Amino acid sequence: MTSLPGRRLETYIMILIMVTVTPLGDIFLRKGMARIGAMASWAPADVFHFFFRAFTSPLIWLGIGLQLTFFIAYLLVLSWADYSYVQPVSSAISYPLIALLAEFILHESVSPIRWAGVAVICLGVFVVGRTQVKTTGAAV
Amino acid sequence: MITNAIFYFFIVIIGTGGEMCVSRATKEIGEATAFTPRAIARHVGRALANPWMWIAVTMMATAFFALLGMLATTKASLVFPSTAVSYGVGALGGKFFLKEDVSAQRWLGVAVICAGVLLVLIGKG
Numbered sequence: 001m002t003s004l005p006g007r008r009l010e011t012y013i014m015i016l017i018m019v020t021v022t023p024l025g026d027i028f029l030r031k032g033m034a035r036i037g038a039m040a041s042w043a044p045a046d047v048f049h050f051f052f053r054a055f056t057s058p059l060i061w062l063g064i065g066l067q068l069t070f071f072i073a074y075l076l077v078l079s080w081a082d083y084s085y086v087q088p089v090s091s092a093i094s095y096p097l098i099a100l101l102a103e104f105i106l107h108e109s110v111s112p113i114r115w116a117g118v119a120v121i122c123l124g125v126f127v128v129g130r131t132q133v134k135t136t137g138a139a140v
Numbered sequence: 141m142i143t144n145a146i147f148y149f150f151i152v153i154i155g156t157g158g159e160m161c162v163s164r165a166t167k168e169i170g171e172a173t174a175f176t177p178r179a180i181a182r183h184v185g186r187a188l189a190n191p192w193m194w195i196a197v198t199m200m201a202t203a204f205f206a207l208l209g210m211l212a213t214t215k216a217s218l219v220f221p222s223t224a225v226s227y228g229v230g231a232l233g234g235k236f237f238l239k240e241d242v243s244a245q246r247w248l249g250v251a252v253i254c255a256g257v258l259l260v261l262i263g264k265g
Contacts, residue, residue, distance in 0.1 A: 030216035042143075075166060087230050087234075088227050088250060092253055098220045099217045110217045116259050121257065127246075
């Protein structure tokens with residue numbers, strides 16, 4: 001396995017940005033979609049109406065803006081670090097934050113078993129995070 | 141129920157496929173050279189000229205529509221952790237599609253994450 005020491009700090013900065021904007025964006029998306037409610041049917045007119053309402057919601061656009069920020073950070077970090085490292089670490093750190101924000105902002109009840117699941121996910125992140133940043137490409 | 145199952149399939153499979161295409165595109169584009177706005181804009185411009193990036197954008201947009209559909213009726217604290225099933229798909233894709241060397245320790249981490257997802261799914265909110 002190889003690593004890129006010069007990019008380690010940048011990798012952590014990008015992952016920090018990603019794990020901050022992702023949960024916030026997710027919460028805005030859920031808040032926006034909860035107001036719209038379920039899609040009436042798979043009829044083209046209903047599908048169109050459903051997504052038209054979604055894309056005219058300011059909350060959805062706020063969520064999309066944060067997702068876009070995530071995407072640019074993701075694009076940059078993947079240019080020097082492996083997908084199989086970045087994906088688990090960035091996404092799984094976001095999960096406890098999403099659960100916390102869901103409980104306190106959206107007032108969702110999160111059961112102890114679900115919290116335990118989130119904790120186990122974090123343990124998995126710890127295991128993945130102790131591997132090298134890059135496992136392919138030229139050694140530095 | 142069936143509608144959410146369809147949405148879930150698109151989020152996990154199509155979404156992960158899209159992310160792998162992003163990674164493939166970035167490998168072809170090369171490393172971002174600096175953190176200046178100009179260098180970042182140039183890097184994003186190179187990304188938009190890569191066909192893999194457009195395949196990725198299409199797949200990820202499809203997954204995003206599905207995510208919105210599922211979020212309309214399902215709690216955020218269930219939807220987002222449950223999509224972590226994509227770690228298994230992602231690790232497999234990293235190994236076989238992107239030819240990355242996925243270590244035994246990473247596989248172990250992914251397995252633990254998946255066990256956590258299982259608990260999230262069975263724990264009623």
